[in-house]
Amino acid sequence: MSVKTLTIDGTAIAIEEGATILQAAKEAGVPIPTLCHLEGVSDVGACRLCLVEVKGINKLLPACVTEVAEGMNIQTNTEKLQTYRRMTVELLFAEGNHVCSVCVANNNCELQDVAVQVGMDHSRFTYRFPDRGVDISHKQFGIDHNRCILCTRCVRVCDEVEGAHVWDVAQRGAACYIVSGLNQPWGEVDACTSCGKCVDACPTGAIFRKGDTTAEKVGDRAKLEFLVTAREQQQWTR
Amino acid sequence: MSKTVVIDPVTRIEGHAKISIFLNDAGEVDDARFHVVEYRGFEKFCEGRPFTEMAGITARICGICPVSHLLAAAKTGDKILAVKIPVAAEKLRRMMNLAQITQSHALSFFHLSSPDFLLGWDSDPAKRNVFGLIAADPDLARAGIRLRQFGQTIIELLGARKIHAAWAVPGGVRSPLSEEGRTWIRDRLPESFETITTALNLFKTLIDQQLKDEIGIFGEFPSLFMGLVGKDGKWDHYGGHLRFVDSAGTVIADGLSEDDYASFLGEAVEKWSYLKFPYYKPLGYPAGIYRVGPLARLNVCRYIGTPKADQELKEFRDRAGGVPTSSFLYHYARLIEILACLEHIQDLVNDPDVVSPRVRAEGGVNELEAIGVSEAPRGTLFHHYKVDEHGLIQKVNLIIATGQNNLAMNKTVAQIAKHYIHNSDIPEGFLNRVEAGIRCFDPCLSCSTHAAGQMPLHVQLLGADGHVIQEVFRD
Numbered sequence: 203m204s205v206k207t208l209t210i211d212g213t214a215i216a217i218e219e220g221a222t223i224l225q226a227a228k229e230a231g232v233p234i235p236t237l238c239h240l241e242g243v244s245d246v247g248a249c250r251l252c253l254v255e256v257k258g259i260n261k262l263l264p265a266c267v268t269e270v271a272e273g274m275n276i277q278t279n280t281e282k283l284q285t286y287r288r289m290t291v292e293l294l295f296a297e298g299n300h301v302c303s304v305c306v307a308n309n310n311c312e313l314q315d316v317a318v319q320v321g322m323d324h325s326r327f328t329y330r331f332p333d334r335g336v337d338i339s340h341k342q343f344g345i346d347h348n349r350c351i352l353c354t355r356c357v358r359v360c361d362e363v364e365g366a367h368v369w370d371v372a373q374r375g376a377a378c379y380i381v382s383g384l385n386q387p388w389g390e391v392d393a394c395t396s397c398g399k400c401v402d403a404c405p406t407g408a409i410f411r412k413g414d415t416t417a418e419k420v421g422d423r424a425k426l427e428f429l430v431t432a433r434e435q436q437q438w439t440r
Numbered sequence: 441m442s443k444t445v446v447i448d449p450v451t452r453i454e455g456h457a458k459i460s461i462f463l464n465d466a467g468e469v470d471d472a473r474f475h476v477v478e479y480r481g482f483e484k485f486c487e488g489r490p491f492t493e494m495a496g497i498t499a500r501i502c503g504i505c506p507v508s509h510l511l512a513a514a515k516t517g518d519k520i521l522a523v524k525i526p527v528a529a530e531k532l533r534r535m536m537n538l539a540q541i542t543q544s545h546a547l548s549f550f551h552l553s554s555p556d557f558l559l560g561w562d563s564d565p566a567k568r569n570v571f572g573l574i575a576a577d578p579d580l581a582r583a584g585i586r587l588r589q590f591g592q593t594i595i596e597l598l599g600a601r602k603i604h605a606a607w608a609v610p611g612g613v614r615s616p617l618s619e620e621g622r623t624w625i626r627d628r629l630p631e632s633f634e635t636i637t638t639a640l641n642l643f644k645t646l647i648d649q650q651l652k653d654e655i656g657i658f659g660e661f662p663s664l665f666m667g668l669v670g671k672d673g674k675w676d677h678y679g680g681h682l683r684f685v686d687s688a689g690t691v692i693a694d695g696l697s698e699d700d701y702a703s704f705l706g707e708a709v710e711k712w713s714y715l716k717f718p719y720y721k722p723l724g725y726p727a728g729i730y731r732v733g734p735l736a737r738l739n740v741c742r743y744i745g746t747p748k749a750d751q752e753l754k755e756f757r758d759r760a761g762g763v764p765t766s767s768f769l770y771h772y773a774r775l776i777e778i779l780a781c782l783e784h785i786q787d788l789v790n791d792p793d794v795v796s797p798r799v800r801a802e803g804g805v806n807e808l809e810a811i812g813v814s815e816a817p818r819g820t821l822f823h824h825y826k827v828d829e830h831g832l833i834q835k836v837n838l839i840i841a842t843g844q845n846n847l848a849m850n851k852t853v854a855q856i857a858k859h860y861i862h863n864s865d866i867p868e869g870f871l872n873r874v875e876a877g878i879r880c881f882d883p884c885l886s887c888s889t890h891a892a893g894q895m896p897l898h899v900q901l902l903g904a905d906g907h908v909i910q911e912v913f914r915d
């Protein structure tokens with residue numbers, strides 16, 4: 203396999219062909235904020251938080267789904283990018299209904315974390331206050347669509363890791379939402395194995411353990427990585 | 441020509457409030473009304489949310505007595521799960537409520553009311569606050585601040601946060617007390633006892649001397665009293681049952697369950713206030729006026745159950761020659777309750793259960809409707825939820841302490857106005873006394889925490905045709 207050489211924020215780095223800019227940046231020790239990216243599942247480029255500038259290319263590129271190319275000169279933290287990132291996070295907050303103070307994920311939320319990271323203290327956009335529902339028909343878990351940022355991490359983890367494909371995305375545009383089964387209450391979806399991977403995958407307080415109260419949800423991302431590694435390395439095959 | 445005096449806004453008392461004083465043709469006060477434009481939106485806001493979030497939501501949104509809402513919500517949640525919570529959880533919840541009552545009462549007495557008592561109603565308003573008190577009596581001010589801190593720190597030790605700790609949950613609590621927390625509480629108790637003894641002695645001297653008349657002016661009238669009592673009439677703040685006594689001390693209803701509140705509590709509506717007027721149903725409206733809170737709790741109980749507080753309770757009753765009925769004595773009752781709380785905290789902190797790890801019972805949605813009750817520092821608090829089969833809230837009704845004291849606050853304001861206003865002029869120092877009259881009931885935390893200043897008041901003197909004759913502002 204051939205190796206590509208490139209620079210990220212001035213640091214020269216060599217990485218195998220086919221790697222993403224995000225992986226290269228990780229290698230180079232350059233942090234890029236992400237939300238929809240989840241280690242162990244495929245990338246879809248949904249959140250646009252990982253946008254970077256590549257010299258000679260006019261548009262901003264999502265690092266998680268852009269492959270590296272020979273001689274790329276990448277900037278990850280220009281003023282322009284900072285502005286865009288903050289705007290993206292502001293839009294995410296304005297789009298749903300986020301009341302952190304009473305949220306199960308308060309203090310344990312990746313959306314909150316990136317808000318801090320990009321220096322957002324309020325949203326300049328008018329809040330939409332959409333009328334979205336809460337589904338707690340499942341015995342153990344619940345989904346509060348008010349807090350969903352449509353990152354589709356739940357969709358991918360359920361499909362790619364658990365193999366149950368309970369989740370999907372319905373509608374389009376502003377009406378988009380996550381559905382379980384054939385748009386059934388979660389508790390009625392036979393395919394669900396109640397494994398709880400989506401709870402750990404969800405970056406916000408949208409999917410939670412029932413009975414969790416304010417700030418009680420602790421998403422365990424390491425568990426997913428552990429499962430993926432174990433499977434890829436065939437650690438469980440006798 | 442009859443005239444109306446409007447005091448507007450008495451802000452930061454559960455939203456927004458104003459006072460109108462009606463003069464008759466002779467220029468004497470006819471009646472007074474304390475209007476509250478209460479923010480009740482959050483009952484609506486809760487609909488559609490999982491009931492497990494109610495503790496967090498009500499503690500947050502209301503902010504009047506966060507711990508009290510937390511406990512009432514958790515108790516209501518217990519009943520939806522239909523579980524019996526672990527013994528340790530009940531003791532820990534009790535401890536948090538005792539700490540909450542202590543800190544809230546300390547704030548009311550030391551930070552807010554004592555500047556009036558010690559510096560005088562008519563003293564310089566710029567100094568009549570906790571800073572003036574620090575200048576005049578630094579030891580007392582400091583001790584008061586530390587007593588409040590004692591209560592707040594216990595809340596923090598238990599809930600990991602001073603306010604809004606969503607620590608009490610349906611089924612119990614999240615975590616027990618740590619050994620370090622236990623030691624801290626034990627070490628700080630003697631100082632707290634000393635402070636409350638000093639305050640009690642001071643207040644008794646004041647009502648024997650310079651504040652003698654206030655007892656008769658600041659809301660002295662007969663009414664019913666309601667509160668929780670434990671087995672055989674022991675003072676309670678968390679469990680037990682509801683009891684009503686009248687101002688002669690006769691128990692007129694006992695063993696009432698919160699589940700039946702709608703059968704004995706009516707809610708009247710008046711055109712001039714957004715706040716409902718709860719009353720004791722069997723006596724009708726407005727004859728069924730009742731008071732809740734510290735004074736009521738001391739009047740409904742037979743005894744407190746701890747030696748020092750019981751001794752003070754006896755003196756409290758002896759001094760009144762029966763049932764104390766002046767709203768001014770809420771202050772006195774608050775001090776006795778702090779003493780009771782400290783003694784109960786002392787008992788609990790030495791109880792092995794408070795460090796037990798078994799503090800939370802689990803359960804599903806087993807009841808679709810539940811009513812929980814607890815005593816907030818300001819009085820009895822009811823939470824009433826209806827949920828669907830998954831536990832999503834369908835309907836919420838909250839009956840809060842300030843609402844239940846609504847009729848009594850009106851009467852108190854009227855009594856003060858009648859005493860001080862004798863023609864269309866508003867005397868100097870009157871605003872401060874009206875404010876103090878409302879403060880007897882300690883109506884809310886946000887009002888209480890602007891400790892450095894006073895309530896903004898706007899007094900309007902209106903003719904019968906509605907034109908403004910005179911205006912006084914204070915903000």
Ligand code: SF4
Nearest residue numbers: 300302305311406407
């Ligand atoms: S999901 Fe995150 S950002 Fe949204 S309300 Fe919860 S804590 Fe706040």
Ligand code: SF4
Nearest residue numbers: 350351353354356404
């Ligand atoms: S439920 Fe959670 S994981 Fe799924 S799309 Fe929404 S935010 Fe992402």
Ligand code: FES
Nearest residue numbers: 238247249250266
């Ligand atoms: S992390 Fe790249 S688009 Fe979301």
